[in-house]
Amino acid sequence: MILEEKTLSSEKIYNGKIINLRIDTVELPDHKYQKREIVEHPGAVAILPITDNNEIIMIKQYRKTVEEVLWELPAGKLEVGEDPKKCAIRELKEETGYSAQKIELLNIFYTSPGFSDEKMYLYLAKELNEGNPTPDEDEYVEIYKVKIEEALKMIEDGKIKDSKTIVGILLSKELI
Amino acid sequence: MILEEKTLSSEKIYNGKIINLRIDTVELPDHKYQKREIVEHPGAVAILPITDNNEIIMIKQYRKTVEEVLWELPAGKLEVGEDPKKCAIRELKEETGYSAQKIELLNIFYTSPGFSDEKMYLYLAKELNEGNPTPDEDEYVEIYKVKIEEALKMIEDGKIKDSKTIVGILLSKELI
Numbered sequence: 001m002i003l004e005e006k007t008l009s010s011e012k013i014y015n016g017k018i019i020n021l022r023i024d025t026v027e028l029p030d031h032k033y034q035k036r037e038i039v040e041h042p043g044a045v046a047i048l049p050i051t052d053n054n055e056i057i058m059i060k061q062y063r064k065t066v067e068e069v070l071w072e073l074p075a076g077k078l079e080v081g082e083d084p085k086k087c088a089i090r091e092l093k094e095e096t097g098y099s100a101q102k103i104e105l106l107n108i109f110y111t112s113p114g115f116s117d118e119k120m121y122l123y124l125a126k127e128l129n130e131g132n133p134t135p136d137e138d139e140y141v142e143i144y145k146v147k148i149e150e151a152l153k154m155i156e157d158g159k160i161k162d163s164k165t166i167v168g169i170l171l172s173k174e175l176i
Numbered sequence: 177m178i179l180e181e182k183t184l185s186s187e188k189i190y191n192g193k194i195i196n197l198r199i200d201t202v203e204l205p206d207h208k209y210q211k212r213e214i215v216e217h218p219g220a221v222a223i224l225p226i227t228d229n230n231e232i233i234m235i236k237q238y239r240k241t242v243e244e245v246l247w248e249l250p251a252g253k254l255e256v257g258e259d260p261k262k263c264a265i266r267e268l269k270e271e272t273g274y275s276a277q278k279i280e281l282l283n284i285f286y287t288s289p290g291f292s293d294e295k296m297y298l299y300l301a302k303e304l305n306e307g308n309p310t311p312d313e314d315e316y317v318e319i320y321k322v323k324i325e326e327a328l329k330m331i332e333d334g335k336i337k338d339s340k341t342i343v344g345i346l347l348s349k350e351l352i
Contacts, residue, residue: 003238003245003316014189014197016213019291021190021197026240034314036240037192039215041291062179063289064202064212069179070289077290107331111339112287112294113239113246114253115195115217120339138210140179155283163287163296163339170346 002029005036018042018077019116041118045088046075048106048168049098049125055145056172057096057128058165062140071154073165075120084121092125096143097133100125106171111163120164124175148172178205181212194218194253195292217294221264222251224282224344225274225301231321232348233272233304234341238316247330249341251296260297268301272319273309276301282347287339296340300351324348 005026013021020040028034049057062069076091078084085103093099107122135141146154151169154160160169181202189197196216204210225233238245252267254260261279269275283298311317322330327345330336336345 001316001318003236003318005238005240007240016199017211019213019215021215023192024240028314029316032313035193037195038241039195039197039291044290060179062181063286064181064183064200065214065289065291065293066286066295070286075290107342108334109337109339109342110239110242110246112292113241113248113338114220114251115215115241115294116288116292117241118288118291119242137208138204140177140205142177142179158284161285162289163285163343166283166285167339167342167346170343 008033037115039116041077041116042080043078043084043119043121044075045078045084045091045121045123046073046164046168047088047092047123047125048073048172049092049096049100049128050148050172050175051128051145054148056148056151056169057098058144058146058151059095059141060144070162071160071165072162073168075164085123088121088123088125093131094134094136095139095141097131098125098128099131101127101129107167109167122164122168181210184209213291215292217253217292218256219254219260219295219297220251221254221260221267221297221299222249222340222344223264223268223299223301224249224348225268225272225276225304226324226348226351227304227321230324232324232327232345233274234320234322234327235271235317236320246338247336247341248338249344251340261299264297264299264301269307270310270312271315271317273307274301274304275307277303277305283343285343298340298344
């Protein structure tokens with residue numbers, strides 16, 4: 001079966017600080033037309049920082065989108081042309097103060113490919129050294145250490161609600 | 177620490193078929209102002225259908241956002257006022273033809289709370305009966321059965337790239 005869609009035209013709706021919005025008109029495999037709303041995102045990194053005691057460094061952060069304080073892994077969006085690994089090292093340090101002697105790519109995924117191209121690079125950070133956070137001026141976060149077993153229970157109990165964080169913690173099970 | 181942000185004003189940028197875009201001006205805890213770009217989404221369901229032989233029913237689908245064919249769990253967006261469980265039963269049937277005698281909520285999460293309010297209801301579907309798919313007119317999908325062990329390897333190998341699908345498959349490990 002041919003699944004691809006051919007782009008016939010593309011209309012820019014909004015160019016923003018973090019995201020852009022465009023509408024593509026595409027030709028479907030049956031030659032009918034359809035509009036596709038597409039949120040362009042620069043891509044992001046998330047970091048799964050695990051201490052020598054099998055604790056995960058997590059943050060609590062208010063998200064205006066959902067008007068809730070969420071438990072999340074440290075994360076941040078890519079600057080233009082930035083190497084994801086460098087971004088992961090930078091965001092971990094800025095948000096939590098921790099620096100990692102070992103940092104490796106765990107997984108790459110799309111957060112919500114139905115309407116957005118956001119690509120998430122998930123890194124594992126180990127051999128951590130504590131330091132002082134230097135958050136962006138619009139970032140307010142609280143930092144916590146959570147045992148892997150406890151984090152898994154928090155997913156089961158619905159206390160952790162962020163997809164990248166759930167993916168990271170579920171993958172961390174393999175690492176203990 | 178106070179993490180909440182107070183909304184001072186809200187500007188609608190776009191009202192679309194699936195998503196809306198608005199920009200909120202918020203007051204941060206330090207009384208500075210900041211703009212928040214927010215993609216409103218009606219919410220969605222994903223279904224983890226597991227056969228009696230521990231196979232997952234998966235689909236391959238072209239995503240214009242990322243211009244790739246992705247391996248995904250059956251999924252779909254909520255209609256206005258629709259009960260997520262009914263939506264899950266409907267989407268499973270429409271996309272794959274399967275109906276499930278047992279369907280239960282596994283997890284609820286936000287796909288990308290940095291810029292969107294999309295809430296994902298993930299259901300486990302068991303005791304499946306095969307039938308004929310009746311996809312929406314703009315939906316072209318291929319249907320596959322994949323052993324859970326094979327699906328886990330596809331995550332490790334980077335062949336499965338969709339966050340809801342990764343969450344569902346990683347959670348399915350507990351179910352075999």
